[in-house]
Amino acid sequence: MQLDDLYRRVIMDHYKNPRNRGSFEGESVSIDLNNPTCGDKIQLQMQVEDGKVKAAKFLGEGCSISLSSASMMTEAVKGKTLDEALRMADQFSGLMKGESVEFEYEDIDALSGVNKFPARIKCATLAWNALRKGIDQVKENH
Numbered sequence: 001m002q003l004d005d006l007y008r009r010v011i012m013d014h015y016k017n018p019r020n021r022g023s024f025e026g027e028s029v030s031i032d033l034n035n036p037t038c039g040d041k042i043q044l045q046m047q048v049e050d051g052k053v054k055a056a057k058f059l060g061e062g063c064s065i066s067l068s069s070a071s072m073m074t075e076a077v078k079g080k081t082l083d084e085a086l087r088m089a090d091q092f093s094g095l096m097k098g099e100s101v102e103f104e105y106e107d108i109d110a111l112s113g114v115n116k117f118p119a120r121i122k123c124a125t126l127a128w129n130a131l132r133k134g135i136d137q138v139k140e141n142h
Contacts, residue, residue: 010110014068019075020057029137031130035122040066044074044130048138053077053085058127065120069111070127076105082135089128096121 024045034041040062047054056074060067073092077085092108095101098115114124 004113007110007113010107011064011068014071014107015064018058018067018071020055020071021059022057023059024055024057029134031134031137033126033130033133035062035066035126037119038063038066038123040123040126042066042070042126042130044070044127044134046077046131046134046138048082052079052081054079056131058130062126063120063123065111065114065123066126069124072105072108072111073127073131076103076108077131082138085131086135089132092128093125096125 023043024047028045028047031044032042033044040060042058042060042062044056044058046056056077058070058074060070073088076088080088088103091101091103095108095112096115103109111124114120
């Protein structure tokens, strides 16, 4: 099996079986973003405790790239400090620019090929941009 096929399967698995899809009961940080060029919409919710992302969930609609990226991101940031999560968002931006980046949560590597399709980069980064906004919101409130 070629690497592209493996990556395609990982993306489709996250799209068809999204991790952390849903919303929280009770207190959480909530961010709504959309990508008007593609029609992707996401609502990211995070529970932050003691400067760490205790949990993250999302609701949304859109293409396989957008929703699988949200699924991967919510898995990857659980248990991370806010600064660690921001660094991951920066690394993801680097990945979309074609930089060689390694993630602890390896499924994210499946999105590395998106950088060959500039129109799809906004799809892949939507959830990560929501993460940044959510962290900014938490930092402003504390």
